[in-house]
Structures are given as structure tokens and as C-alpha cells.
Amino acid sequence: MIFDRPSSVELLKAVSFFLDEKIKKEVPPHLAFKLRIVENVLKIVCREIEQGDALSEEVINDLKKLINSDIASLEDLANLIKEQKIDLEDQDLQNILVKLSKNKIAVDNPNYSTYKKLLD
């Protein structure tokens, strides 16, 4: 990267801090609710920048093994299921669907109850 610090994540975290410390107490209740959504969105973006590549790669690697190919995408997996080219009871298939779902929620909402339950 040719860019100076703060990094993209550091910039986003500065904005989050500003919203949380300075703006939150100034806004009326119906906007406070929206502000919380805005803060969550910034956190999603931070997590995706920080962990997104590794989380995606993990799923794609499993998928490559499953379909025995050097390239693979979510579209390939979706089509495999849709066209029923794989047994729906296949353990490796189900494992990939679980990993995919876990890795997506790890960025979108790691506090989600089902994700936390499955981590325990």
C-alpha cells in the first residue's frame, strides 16, 4: 500500500470513537437508534478489511478440495447444490456450508447468539 497511516481501519475506528463519544448523547431517540446502526456498519467494514481475505480463502480452499478444482466460487457451490450434482447428505458439503456461514457472520455480527453458541 502506498498510503500513509492512519490505515483505513484506523480511520474508521477514529470515526466510530467520535460518533460514540461526541455525537451519541446529542441526538434524539429515533436518531440514536439509527446511529447505532451506523456504528455497527463501521465495525463490519473494519472486520472485513482486517479478516475478510483470510475468512474467504478458508472457505474457497475447502470448496476447491470438494469439487477437485483449482478455481472455485460461491456461485459454483450454489450451482452444485441447485443442480443436485452432490448428495445433500454429503458430510463435506454440510461442513462447508457450516464454515461458510460461520465465516460470514464472523464479519457481519460476531455477537450473534447462534455464532457465539457454536463457538462454545
Add this chain to the structure above:
Amino acid sequence: MSQDLEKVLSQKLSEESIAGEIFDLEPLTGGASKEIWKFELKTKAQTEKYILRRGSGIEGPLAIKTSDEAKIQKIVKSLGASVPEIVSVSSLEEPLGDAYIMKFVEGESIARKILRDDEYKNALKNLAFECGESIAKIHQADISEFPFLPRKSVSDQINDLYNTYVSFNQHSPVFEYTYLWLKEQSFGEINDSLVHGDFRLGNIIVSQMGLESIIDWELAHIGNPLQDLGWICGNSWRFGNTDKVVGGFGNIEDLLDGYNSISEYKVDTKTVRAWQVFGTFRWGVICLIQASAHLTGSVNSVEKAAIGRRVSETEIDIVDLLFLGGK
């Protein structure tokens, strides 16, 4: 904006022979798709609180007109279901738009407050039973009174949801799997009835005494009524209390006991589970629909944009239910 609204509101109320001075008109945090305003009306005799619920006039693929919600509430109220009293209904062509005005019901609708605050602790004990009872009352309405509502069979709904998902061209292997799974399930042999379509915390008003009112009828339709029982059991509506299967506050036995205090139809838990997966898939597709309203540029809303990233909540709930022994 709120001054203009005050003017059209007062005009509409005077058409209903309700004259008075409007004050404290304020927007409430509502669903992502409707405006909700609270106001007080001072008449010679008294001051009363009201709620205005207003749609955009653009119906989503699942939602009905706001004025039709009011029609349903009027009918089910006459059957003894707990719903707010409608005082005025406005059609899209009128200055107020597609909207209705109802009496304010004291209590709380925000799920996290109901689940967290001490004052509702007692109410929560019996709430699953009360919900079952209320859902059964809704299901007893005579469907011939609702010619304006769409009739939706389970298989049509599954196909519609799937086709909607496909239309967004965003590949979800979990949704592909879910679609095939749902097509193989049995959803219970039962006569069609009025279905609320979104019965859960957030859409009911709860006081310290218990369930006070059922609100937000925008997903109502005619179809297999057991959908309402599965919907409230989805993890999406447990608000973090994942071990309390019914709405984050109760257990399924109490919900079904409440249902059977009114209805003779015996529901087995396997059927409820099929509806639970259906409901989770449905909520996932609704999230896609909401996000697409932002993505296609028809509205610019950070709220709707953020909902796009809640699809993954429904995916993990589905894999938990299908593969990992989730309840």
C-alpha cells in the same frame, strides 16, 4: 415536515368529527418500512394519545397496503383479539397518504426492553401461553371477510421466496440448500386462515400485565396458519436469548398449550420446526429485499443497507437447525 403533517392530520381527524389541538407530534422508531408518529390530541373534554402509521405507498413484494392493515385490525377486534382501536383510515390518494390513525396503547413494543427490564419479568412468565392464545384467535377469523388479502399456499410462498432470492443474483449456497430441503417437508394439513405473518416481539405491545395489543399487520395474508407458530420460534426473534425458543422468553409447550386453549388443532413440534426453517429463510429473503431497495437506489438508507448484512444471521441459524441440532 412535521408542521405540514400536523395540518393534514388535523384535517383528516376533523373529517371523522374528531376536533382538537394536536401537540407533541413525534416520530417513533418503527420498522424499516413504515413511518410511525405519536401525538396527543387535546379536545374540550380530554387529552388522548394517538398513533399514526403511514406507508410509502410503494408496497414491497410481501407487504399489503397500510390502509388494509387497518381493515384487518377492525375485523379481528370484533372477534375479541387484542388490537388497537382504529379511529381513521386514509387511502393513498388522500393528503395523508396510505395510512391510519389508532388509539395509543400503553406498554412497550421494543423487544430488548421487554426482555431486559425488571418490570416485565412477571408478564414474561405467561407470555408464551398468551401468544399462543392470541395467534389461535386470529386464526379463527372468517376468511371470507378478507377478500383484499392475498392467498398464499406454502409451496407458492417457498417458490416466491426462492425466485426473489434468485432475482438479486447474489449466490447463497445455504439458501439453495434450504430451498431443496423445504420442498420435501410437510407443513401440516389444516384449513387456510388469516395469518398475521409477523407475530413476534417488536410487533406486540406488552405491559406489566402481559400481552396488550397485536400491531404491524403488513405481512398478513390467507394461508396455512401454522406459519405464525413457527415464525415466533425463529432465532431471529429471540433477541439474543437463544435458549428460550419462543420469542426469547418462553418454551414451545406453553405456546402450544395457549394455542390449544382456543383451537382444537394439535400441532406436532416437527411441523413447527419445518415452519421455523421456512420462517428463517423468509426473514433472510426479506433482508435481501430491504437491502435491494437501497442498492437499486430507490431509497438511500443506511438502515436498509445494513440489513443486507443480516442475511448471514439467517444462514447460520439454518445450518444450525439442519446440521448441528439447533432448536
